[in-house]
Amino acid sequence: MADPGSVSQAAFDRLLQTLDADREQAGLKYEAIRQKLTNFFRWRGCSDPEDYVDVTIDRVTRRFQEGAEVHARDPYLYFHGVALNVLREHWKKVQKHSITALDELPPSQSPAEDPVVQREEAAERQTNELRLDCLNGCVDALPRPQLEMLTQYHQEKGGTKIAQRNELARKLDIPLNALRIRVFRIRGDLESCVGTCVKNGQR
Amino acid sequence: MKRTTDETALLTRYLLGDLSEEEQVSLEEQFFANDDMYQQLTALEDELRYDYSQGGLTAVQRAQFEKRFLTTPGDRRRVELAKAVLAKATESAKLNAALEPSRPWWASFVQFFTTPVSLASTVAAVSALGAVLFFSQTVNLRQELNQVQSRGSADQIALNEQKSQGDSLRRELQQERTRREQLEQGSASQKPASRRFLVAFALAPGLLRDTDGPKRLRVPAGADEVRLQLDLKAPVPSPDLRASLQNLEGQELWSQDAKAAGSAVTLVLPARLLPPGDYMVDLKGRGATADGARSNEYYFTVVR
DSSP, X not given: OOOSSOOOHHHHXXXXXXXXXXXXXXXXXXXXXXXXXXXXXXXXXXXXHHHHHHHHHHHHHHHHHTTOOOOSSSHHHHHHHHHHHHHHHXXXXXXXXXXXXXXXXXXXXXXXXXXXXXHHHHHHHHHHHHHHHHHHHHHHHSOHHHHHHHHHHTSOOHHHHHHHHHHHHHHHTSOHHHHXXXXXXXXXXXXXXXXXXXXXHHO | OHHHHHHHHHHHHHHTTOSOHHHHHHHHHHHHHOHHHHHHHHHHHHHHHHHHXXXXXXXXXXXXXXHHHOOSHHXXXXXXXXXXXXXXXXXXXXXXXXXXXXXXXHHHHHHHHHSOOOHHHHHHHHHHHHHHHHHHHHHHHHHHHHHHHHHGGGGHHHHHHHHHHHHHHHHHHHHHHHHHHHHHHTOTTXXXXXXXXXXXXXXXXXXOSSTTOSEEXXXXXXXXXXXXXXXXXXXXXXXXXXXXXXXTTOOEEEEEEEEOBTTEEEEEEEGGGOOSEEEEEEEEETTOOTTTSOOEEEEEEEEO
16 A cells, blocks of 8 residues: 655654654654544545555655655645545545445445454454443443533433533533533543453453 | 534534535645644544434434444444443433432431541541631631621610520530540641641632633642632522532532632631542532532642
């Protein structure tokens, strides 16, 4: 998947230098860009986003190696521009070969029996009971204000749900965007808690 | 709020692949350059998964979601986990709500004595609590007496009533003093009241005041007492309140009757009760049932 040819360490260093004069900060920014690119390709419907991220970063680095100057008002936008080109090439390839990856099919069109999936599902059933125990423990350990915030946020459906979330944000005296991030973190913490618990239980 | 709702709708359409190429590129340029917008998108994607698991999307949105975010066994597992998390969380919240009003008064009492703390710190904490009560009642008594004196002889009946109340408070004060002396005898390390080191903070009600989380109170290592001024968001029907200090597991660490003065209530807590961590003070009408009364909650984080 990666483009032919290799990029030099000097070119990569120059890339980092463009992101930030401080090497440590540059490393953090580089990781943030990788993460954004991964989601960019995923949100655009690519099934193997990491591969496309590698291609994008290789191309940007190579352009630095060739002496290119970044004229974009922000280096992030330069990455986005290159990523769009990589994405368009991906679409052309898909159209040319009429490729639809199996894992890009909606569930209703997926093959009925996939041995890999079947094996995974069998293993999954074995850990279901453990996962349920872990889930109970993690939810019970959740501080009560967070539990209430989570359940109130997800209480209703449709228009009522939007009104409920706005009302909750008003009560807490925070913007809706901040409330969304807060609830997102609560869900993330719960899922991490369950994941860690299942992993420890399987050892 | 309308702007936020419109923005949410736009971001949702992006995630579900429902925007034109031009709109997509424009939005991507924003999230590549703006971390806040990127965070909103990642949070919204996760939210869509939870909404989907609850059957909360329209038929069109469901189809779009399945096409984009439900393509691998891993995706399906995450949706199942989302469904299970919400089911369990809802069940727990309902159970908490059902149990809360029927919680007997002695539960807090038993919990206090079953909480694993050392004897020395318990003695010190109770002693400091005695000091708080002593201070609080002294202030109350002085206020009562001042009021009585200011009315003069024109209202003799009211004066007598106030005096009677003053006597009663004086007796209670004397009892508190005796109790405190007994406790102080048992705690050699106790500092004299005149040398107590008190730090004060003001708190507003609500879970969070900003996206950075609860207010952080830096309590110096040598502090003996922490005074919290709790601002009331709205007038309370009765000034007689009950304050309960809890950790975020809902465990009550300390409680005390409190009186609203104007638009605030002041509490003085022993600093020993507040090691670094997250806390909540629940303030509600005295004698009110948990579900029948509006309570004010004050969240804060203690750092040392």
